[in-house]
Amino acid sequence: MNITIILFILLAVLLIGALVWAIRPPKRKLVSINDVLTALSEEHHYSHLPQILQALQPEDTAFLRDRGFAPLRRKIRSERGRIALLYLDCLQDEYEKLLEASRVVAAMSPELIALDEAERFKLSLRFALGCRYLRWRLRFGLEPWRGFGLLSEMASGMALRLEETTSQIGERAAWSLEFSSILKERDGGTR
């Protein structure tokens, strides 16, 4: 059998596989308009990141090893790994809520910004893969962490970005009002 035939058959089989995957009932539940607004105004998990990162640093528990408490150190580190996993769950939950909100808004928009949608799709893929990878590493207590010491740099970078976001969120209060009134108007009009 030549390569052309194999390529055609392979593509057709791949499409059948993708069809089977795509027709599975979706796991996520549909969110309402109110959920979109809530997702945008909810408290973020960002604020706990420095503590989590601090807890994961080896220096934080190094003194235990130096004093001969290696088993205790291992126990503490595994506990901290578990807490980091819980944190990751929260982070993922928040991410999915935001993604869901973005889909609800997209479904209501008369025209989508293709670049925004593409970026969101790319981000969601990256996040899903990163999350899975990190979870796997935390679970197995592997030693894959690439150098660190970025904490302070990260904190300042994050503060800057948070400021940017906060200012946008400030503006959002006005949009939310506008948004709700439009929806109410629509609701009234269709009934």
Place this chain on the structure above:
Amino acid sequence: MSNTLYLEWALTTITELVLLVYLLRRKLFRSHPVFFAYILGDILRSVLMAGIYSLSGMKSFRVWLIYWLSQIVMVTARFAAVVEVARRVLSPFSGIWALGRRVLLLAAGAVLVYSALLSKDYWYSLPLNVERGAGLAVAAVIVTLLLFARYYGLPMDHLERSLCIGFCLYSSFSVINDSLIEKWVNSYFELWNFLGVLTFLASLLIWTGAARAYSETAPARVPVVVPKELYGKFSSELNIRLRLLNEHLNQLLHSGGQH
């Protein structure tokens, strides 16, 4: 042709007629005119081909030409029916529809180019290549449509879903079938015919089941529309928040501690 093939052919035409009755009784010809025309066209084509085969046999060039011309017409109709389904699923959401049709067009174009590049350039292979390319494009469009609808959580009723499944399975199996006949053109001919009709029959049964279960009383979808500017603002804010969460994850990945 063997008796099994005749039987299969008759069974397919009967199933098409049953489906046509359901489409008429449920008034689906109004909401799905292209699909209705596709089924009707296929019945007429079966009658035409049966007449030609009984008069001229199956071996002449003229019969070969009529068969392939009618097949290309049917493939085009199939493509149009798929576009109709895509429009029905996506068009209530104008923004998603505007983006979706570009994505679907791109998927179809890419697959057609891929097929054209891989196909043999013998003149007698042309109809087979066209059928195969179009089949692959139909399947790709449906899969893209379903993924799109899934990603945005768009509602899709049982009938549209069944139409998608039927068209995709039939098109994909046609591609496999067409690829195999290219290799074993003579020894495989009977089996090729049998499998081709069998996959179409399976699709017909899926569609008939969905048309039978279709309820006219299903509530109409009234999508809510927000101004474009508002979407733009929400969209950019959501993207900033998502980017932030991604950076968070990256920082966790790159600045953790050694155990």
